[in-house]
Amino acid sequence: MSETQTQLPTDTWIHASWDEYLQAIANLLDDKAKSYYYKGHRRLEMPPVSFDHGQDHVLIIFAVTLFATLQGISATGLDRTTFRKIGVQDCQPDIAYYLRERAQSIPAGTGIVNLNCYPTPDLVIEIAKSFLFDNLGTKRCLYEELGVAEYWVVDVQNTQIIAYAVADQGSKRIQESQVLPKLAIATLEEALRRSREINQSEVGVWLLSQFQQKQADKTV
Structure with a gap:
């Protein structure tokens, strides 16, 4: 398991380029997680339980x-x-x-x-x-x-x-x-x-x- 995979911040908007956003969602461990990109910021959300x-x-x-x-x-x-x-x-x-x-x-x-x-x-x-x-x-x-x-x-x-x-x-x-x-x-x-x-x-x-x-x- 990579460091990137274990430390991705979730449930908050983070400044990121489009390429950084695509890399972040590629590193998500749970493919059920949701992702958003808006005005140069990304947001990753863990699936609700x-x-x-x-x-x-x-x-x-x-x-x-x-x-x-x-x-x-x-x-x-x-x-x-x-x-x-x-x-x-x-x-x-x-x-x-x-x-x-x-x-x-x-x-x-x-x-x-x-x-x-x-x-x-x-x-x-x-x-x-x-x-x-x-x-x-x-x-x-x-x-x-x-x-x-x-x-x-x-x-x-x-x-x-x-x-x-x-x-x-x-x-x-x-x-x-x-x-x-x-x-x-x-x-x-x-x-x-x-x-x-x-x-x-x-x-x-x-x-x-x-x-x-x-x-x-x-x-x-």
Whole structure:
């Protein structure tokens, strides 16, 4: 085991060139670790191990996919995929979605998604058990500059979702998704709260009833 491998600092932004960043991620012992590069700084994150983080991660993917399916919105969800602008930016959000005409914009067999060739995701989601303010601050700026349409941060400890609509390299808080119209952030937050008391299948039944009502409202 090399000295570089054992002493890589994690969970903080470190000044680094692009080449130094690539060397750092090549030396990561755990290939499940996440990595970011923004404005000449790198950040390495060890994979979360908490039950609540993993539970919320799965529930949000289920909820978004279910809603899109019931509303007839084409959707492709991605779990911890690398999105890269070579030499400039790199990120591995917990969850990302391509929607509607973009749902099939990334061909099968793609490894790292080169954002110089492919579009940015419509929706990016970070699940924050720790480092909440980093997700609300530096990472939000990163995703604003990448040009995602919407960015959510799931605050695991407080079962809260801080959602932003992104435009013109800036963002504003929203209470209803703009990329998934009629999806109320409050509904997802209630699902997170319920998941602390009942199992995910039961939460899924509740979500289905809520979303079916939205579907009924759509047809009226």
